[in-house]
Amino acid sequence: MPLLQTNYISKSYSDHQVLSDINIHLDQGELVSILGISGIGKTTLFNIIAGLLSPESGQVILKDQPITNTTGQISYMLQKDLLLPYRTIMGNVILPALMQDISKKEAEAKAAPLFKLFGLQHTEKLYPQALSGGMRQRAALLRTYMFNKEVALLDEPFSALDEITKHQVHSWYLNLMKKINLSTLLITHDVEEAILLSDRIYLLTGTPATITQEISIDAGLKKQPDFELSTAFLNYKRKILSLL
Numbered sequence: 619m620p621l622l623q624t625n626y627i628s629k630s631y632s633d634h635q636v637l638s639d640i641n642i643h644l645d646q647g648e649l650v651s652i653l654g655i656s657g658i659g660k661t662t663l664f665n666i667i668a669g670l671l672s673p674e675s676g677q678v679i680l681k682d683q684p685i686t687n688t689t690g691q692i693s694y695m696l697q698k699d700l701l702l703p704y705r706t707i708m709g710n711v712i713l714p715a716l717m718q719d720i721s722k723k724e725a726e727a728k729a730a731p732l733f734k735l736f737g738l739q740h741t742e743k744l745y746p747q748a749l750s751g752g753m754r755q756r757a758a759l760l761r762t763y764m765f766n767k768e769v770a771l772l773d774e775p776f777s778a779l780d781e782i783t784k785h786q787v788h789s790w791y792l793n794l795m796k797k798i799n800l801s802t803l804l805i806t807h808d809v810e811e812a813i814l815l816s817d818r819i820y821l822l823t824g825t826p827a828t829i830t831q832e833i834s835i836d837a838g839l840k841k842q843p844d845f846e847l848s849t850a851f852l853n854y855k856r857k858i859l860s861l862l
């Protein structure tokens with residue numbers, strides 16, 4: 619049984635159909651990317667999975683239970699999910715807990731041990747502008763993690779980072795997922811990022827958009843130190859670009 623799946627999700631805005639019969643699934647511990655060009659309907663699909671938007675037809679299933687139109691079941695990090703500049707890093711991180719009516723003291727006690735896990739020790743009392751881009755991103759991911767769900771939906775979380783920082787945050791995120799037993803559905807339009815991070819990639823193409831391909835990335839190849847520079851990597855890239 620998949621951890622999360624969508625069954626025949628379709629969606630139109632007025633008479634403009636954006637998504638048609640989207641069937642995807644995410645297994646426990648996987649990182650699966652949805653790759654598609656700008657405007658294809660990726661965010662629409664995530665908003666439906668997060669319960670923020672109603673599909674015209676179809677269902678979202680989490681651990682065998684329908685969660686269509688239900689928020690709060692999945693952690694969701696929106697594109698450009700910024701930290702509030704007037705709150706400290708701790709103040710930002712505990713926001714989701716406060717929204718769930720947990721007291722400030724309890725929320726801080728829950729968040730405190732996680733700062734080390736997220737590489738953010740000693741930043742609790744700092745304001746976001748005092749942190750580097752990579753640290754701010756880890757703080758935003760920690761805030762998302764405070765929703766305390768097994769599945770994270772991440773909408774282009776790494777797109778604002780420079781190449782080197784992005785690389786570091788990628789490895790860090792894959793390690794973190796293993797440590798905390800998290801499963802992730804990622805939106806990206808960065809083909810290389812999708813190949814480097816994913817166990818599987820769904821390609822979303824066409825109008826209305828459908829899932830036209832599912833590509834599995836070989837776990838053994840991915841572990842090789844120079845995978846990014848290998849012929850296997852270029853072959854994946856070539857294949858995906860020709861299909862998009």
Ligand SMILES: Nc1ncnc2c1ncn2[C@@H]1O[C@H](COP(=O)(O)OP(=O)(O)OP(=O)(O)O)[C@@H](O)[C@H]1O
Pocket residue numbers: 631636654655656657658659660661662663807
């Ligand atoms: N609330 C809305 N009302 C009408 N049309 C919308 C609405 N939201 C999105 N759209 C349209 O639906 C299509 C898909 O948008 P969506 O934001 O889901 O795409 P996307 O793949 O996430 O794009 P990007 O990568 O640029 O963020 C676009 O044509 C967009 O203009």
